[in-house]
Amino acid sequence: MADALGNGRYLVSGRIAYAVREKGRVWVFIDGRTYVVESNDRDAPDRVHVTDDQVALAAPMPATVIAIKVAPGQAVAAGDLLVLLEAMKMELPITAPRAGRVTSLACREGELVQPGIPLLELD
């Protein structure tokens, strides 16, 4: 068991770790590495169930759509570039999480998109 030393510090196996709880998960820092540990509790109030597609096909943060590289009906392979976003002065590529066919687009070039909402659908 790790000992709490106060102010976010813990002693574990003779080393100092830092940890902080954020809702249903804990951030841990030991020796230059950061980890996120989640509880398995299904009833934890902050647990949100999302499918992998929803995560993979949505903007990770508010961003501007620079380019849409696919059209409805187009077949894509895993890893293909689908949409190019820009945020925080960086280009953010949205790539296909799996092979499939694009069924519909839910964004336009130049549009400011919000996180969590898929930018397109794969069948």
Next chain:
Amino acid sequence: MGRVTQILIANRGEIAVRVIRACRELGIPSVAVHSDADARAPHVLLADRAVRIGPAPPAESYLSIPTILNAARESGADAIHPGYGFLSENAAFARACADAGITFIGPPGDVIDRLGSKIAARAIAQKAGVPVVPGGTSADQSTEAIAASARSVGFPVLLKPSAGGGGIGMKTIRDERTLAAGIDQARREATAAFGDGTLYVERLIERPRHVEIQIVADDHGNVVHLFERECSVQRRHQKVVEETPSTALTPRLRQRMGDAAVALARAAGYRNAGTVEFLLDPSTGLGAGGMDSASFYFLEVNTRLQVEHPVTERVTGVDLVHAQIAVARGEPLPWAQGSLAQRGHAIEVRVYAEDPSRHDLPQAGPLLLYREPSMPGIRIDSGVTEGGEISVHYDPLIAKLIADGETRDIARRRAVEALRHYPILGIRTNVSFLIEVLEHPRFVAGDIDTRFLDVEGEQIRARSAPAVSDGVLEVARAVFTAKADVSRRLVRRSAEREGGSTAGEDGGANADPWDTLRGYRG
């Protein structure tokens, strides 16, 4: 000569904090500006005065020239320091300051204009006798004429469509044998891609190193250089690790590059601090002359203070922001070239809010826990505090960690040790990635070039993402249980209400949910 009795800092984050500290050291009142997102940011709290300049998007705040000039007028500031980024290399802003009777702490607008244009800057370099990457577009576009210019440029050459960009249609030619066929093919591809077959011939530099020279010039004809910074560890043209001295330079090569930077600054009529960037071709240092006679080529001039300026400060012992302010006041430079020297070694790493496991995706979020290490040979330039936030609106730079020491290896080990004691929680960062870069055998050996991260990045990323250990889970469990038994009981009760429906993979209704933790790397 400008009046500098109160300085407005037209920036945010670590560089605003850095400049405000210099103002305080010099006894000059400082004025911070801030968007709504930064109302309680460290630079705002540190300055003598603060002026709100608009909503969070930079176009409506930190990039708005009229709003910033208004803030200067209202607060009585007679000088503006632009930091880096935002308006720092905007010639119109420098001119607007001059027109408003405000001293712009940087070069004049026309100098920014000249050096901001790639073509004009290349012409200035050539006039000053500073080498540029050999190349040109032949007026005669026959295969024979292009072949002749390829021979005069020297192999290997790169054939580029004049009308193109983004690397499309570029062709590498290594020797005479493939030259004629290569030109014809490149012409066909250029015509197909851009409707224009005109070719530009350029010497290909295969494993270049990015080496830049810091310069400072005053109003009295003095121009000095403060040696080099090597910034070859970069990805997508964003620098990640910078250091000085460069492991590639000999004293003779350093002098040649410094002289070239000074000559270029003189030819451009440069004022204040700036940086002349070069590509160094290490393959040209393999001959009898060694690296003393290696070739380097002018890339561009950054007409501002650089992000990586602290490594220069660590080894030369000067304060570049103090010097910038002195020059803006019309004072002569505080140092002559001969009084400047490099002592020891300094390495800077840029700590970014980003996820190395997801294409270095920038991250926004709260800094739930943020503790800067304090140890020998470590300087941290940051503009954040625990409880603050990394906003989606701005650059994801959290801090710069600068380590110095008598030798490169000591500076490197100090940087690693400091990163191991730099907890940043609530947001994903590149801290573990930086440790693995600094520990990579090629970095340790100083064997780096601008493709280092393209080649080694995947391996470095994999090493920086270890599995969750028992120790990590123990700490997590301690955190959950430290939240008092109350939350534990609440969770139990909710499980009971479900009639034990949470039984199964989690180990039964009465199992403590925190006993079965799932971990993944952050």
